[in-house]
Amino acid sequence: MARVIVDVMLKPEILDPQGRAVQGALGRLGLSGVADVRQGKQFVIELDGELDGDRRAKLEELAGELLSNPVIEDYRMTVMNDDEVSA
Amino acid sequence: MSTRIGIVTFPGSLDDADAARAVRIAGGEPVALWHGDEDLKKVQAVVLPGGFSYGDYLRCGAIARFAPVMTKVIEAANAGMPVLGICNGFQILCETHLLPGALTRNDHLHFICRDQKLRIENTSSDWTRDFAPGQEIVIPLKNGEGGYVADEATLDRLEGEGRVIARYLEVNPNGSRRDIAGVCNERGNVVGLMPHPEHAVEDLTGPSTDGIFFFASALTSVLAGSHR
Numbered sequence: 001m002a003r004v005i006v007d008v009m010l011k012p013e014i015l016d017p018q019g020r021a022v023q024g025a026l027g028r029l030g031l032s033g034v035a036d037v038r039q040g041k042q043f044v045i046e047l048d049g050e051l052d053g054d055r056r057a058k059l060e061e062l063a064g065e066l067l068s069n070p071v072i073e074d075y076r077m078t079v080m081n082d083d084e085v086s087a
Numbered sequence: 088m089s090t091r092i093g094i095v096t097f098p099g100s101l102d103d104a105d106a107a108r109a110v111r112i113a114g115g116e117p118v119a120l121w122h123g124d125e126d127l128k129k130v131q132a133v134v135l136p137g138g139f140s141y142g143d144y145l146r147c148g149a150i151a152r153f154a155p156v157m158t159k160v161i162e163a164a165n166a167g168m169p170v171l172g173i174c175n176g177f178q179i180l181c182e183t184h185l186l187p188g189a190l191t192r193n194d195h196l197h198f199i200c201r202d203q204k205l206r207i208e209n210t211s212s213d214w215t216r217d218f219a220p221g222q223e224i225v226i227p228l229k230n231g232e233g234g235y236v237a238d239e240a241t242l243d244r245l246e247g248e249g250r251v252i253a254r255y256l257e258v259n260p261n262g263s264r265r266d267i268a269g270v271c272n273e274r275g276n277v278v279g280l281m282p283h284p285e286h287a288v289e290d291l292t293g294p295s296t297d298g299i300f301f302f303a304s305a306l307t308s309v310l311a312g313s314h315r
Binding site (some may be wrong): 010013018066069072 | 146
């Protein structure tokens with residue numbers, strides 16, 4: 001069993017109006033000094049068996065092709081090992 | 088024999104019927120294409136209509152891009168067939184990277200629906216050749232994620248190569264960079280447009296009949312064989 005976490009964020013130069021709206025709401029709800037908020041997505045992918053090199057390469061490819069749009073987004077892939085997954 | 092223009096229906100497409108009607112009014116023969124089709128039924132041009140393909144899940148157009156029919160549409164587009172993406176269709180064309188840039192959430196976060204004034208900036212693309220240079224038109228606009236973005240170098244290149252085909256006038260409704268409403272590829276056969284020309288083809292139902300020129304342009308392009 002392997003778990004792969006893919007975090008997708010808008011590139012820094014792309015305006016994030018949702019993040020900006022959340023920033024405003026945090027301030028209105030009493031949190032002072034909110035300098036910036038960026039909103040992203042997280043994919044949690046559970047895989048049967050070990051994550052071998054082929055599947056890891058395929059995941060990297062799909063993270064950049066399907067899960068994120070490289071024109072506007074960056075992604076970060078984190079692989080968790082067995083004991084972290086079962087914990 | 089009239090020109091066959093394919094209209095792709097994805098799960099969640101909304102404007103396929105209006106696009107077919109616009110093609111018919113312009114004098115073409117609309118041909119229904121299904122997202123699962125693996126052949127283009129001998130069409131000579133393709134329209135990707137507006138709507139919410141696959142519920143806009145993941146990103147607008149991100150899943151539609153991998154539909155079986157899109158493999159054929161991409162092949163045909165690369166071979167020069169006229170392809171127009173309207174609204175969600177524009178988003179799909181950006182996701183396929185047939186067009187540069189991307190469409191993002193409107194800067195004001197609201198869905199917007201209005202009759203929008205545009206200036207046609209390019210009259211050499213396959214979908215705009217029947218317009219007069221600089222012609223100003225009014226057609227409906229309705230989107231939640233219509234903000235056109237690209238990096239500065241890409242925007243400069245699009246401007247320099249005359250590939251901005253239409254620009255918003257008076258109001259920038261969604262925060263698009265440089266007021267861009269539509270762009271085309273280098274060859275001019277693939278065009279993406281955020282507002283909806285297919286809703287402006289009859290006096291009874293549209294704010295104008297300006298939209299018809301897009302579809303008439305494609306018929307002209309096919310007849311001229313410019314896509315060969």
